[in-house]
Amino acid sequence: MQSPLFAFNETQTQERWSLQNKQMLRVTLEGQDDILARKGTMVAYQGLIEFDAEYQSGGQARTRAYTGEGLDLMRCHGQGTVYLANLAQYVHIMDVEQDGLTVDSSHVLAMDSTLYHEAVAVDSMYGVSGSGKYQLNITGHGRVALMTSGAPLLIQVTPDKYVNCDADAIVAWSTALRVQMQAQTHSSGVWRRRGGTGEGWELSFMGSGYALVQPSELLPPQNAVIGQGLAAQFGMGQQGARGQNQGNVWG
Template sequence: MQSPLLDHTALVGDERFALQNPQLLRVALDGRAEVLARTGAMVAHTGRVRFTAWRPPRSQRNQQAGHGGWQGGPGAAQPAALDLMRCTGTGTVYLANLAQHLHILELQRDRLTITSNYVLALDAGIAWQAVGIEGGERISGVGSRSLELSGRGTVVVMTSGRPLVMPVRAGEYVYADADAVVGWSSALEVQLQAQSANTEAWRRRGTATEGWELSFTGDGFVIVQPSELLPPQRVPLR
């Protein structure tokens, strides 16, 4: 059989995380370390690989930091954290989610804040804590589902289309639509503000005017996608 379709054969390599193509992640498991991935993201695999539900240790579930910890004010409700599965064994796993564009980030003791809906996979050793944006519960975008990732290791982030990375410099402000923001350097100061006086602006795409935006100041960067819609998988809309 002949067809350009058959040119898209599986690539080979020893890298722990690599892109098969811009929308498909290849993960190599060596039988020692495990990888955490978004539940349901596996599209194919080879070898002896097991997929099991992941739950944070009981001692960490209510801590201020650690896997799945929540940082919020008095009486604040804990947001939904990552819905993950453990990938263990030996072989190759292919991960994807709704043909989203994928980006491999290497953390070197950095701190990065990412909206949880945009995390596809990460090393099991990376720690995270949920962080809230004041007033964020009023919008359907980043809201209170932002996670601060820290430590050393790899995290794979998704975007709807090719992202825009905007540098933020001290003394300057950068603004972005709250529904288009994917993540930012955790050292930045972030504030939520309304661009419209329309009381319906909090509803996703509920008006023809711009609604909520985030302002950033400090030293770092902001990741923005060319879409104001979150990946629909497992995303509750208000």
């Protein structure tokens, strides 16, 4: 049998975390090194691997109900190789060190089970779409796989060079950074896009660290019900941000 498809064979590597390609994560498990992955993102696996829903404590459930920020995770454990992907988004592997990582939960694909995550408040007196008042802090030592819509930009923040990012385009940033949410608008209503430019809320980062931005202010529809009309396929209507699908910003 011959086909150009054979150019897409499995990636051979000794790394535990690696990319099969730009849109697919490959993780090797050896029995004692569980990972937590977003529910429903397994596309293939080899070996003896089991998938269990990750328990959510009462405190975590209450926090998620109040903030709208949280993760639906499954625990992947056993021996073998698991492949993870979500809506053909670009996948990026990051090492979480002592400083920690703050991220919008919608961009998290998987993480080491040794990492700890909790919802934190972002300085703002208003709730906005995209990156709102609450984000996830991921701390500890381990690796996390993030997803972006397209190839992202990693911007370094220094004490003499602060960075502003669109609140709908920011993916993650170093937890050590000082963050303030603002809307530089001259109109009487803060909800109006600034001066007719189409720009609205932004996050201002100060200190020392990094900010990760994706080349899109929209996410693909999450959990849209296919077969329920054009609106559902594009995450609108009852599948939009104001309907049943609260994690979708295509409203």
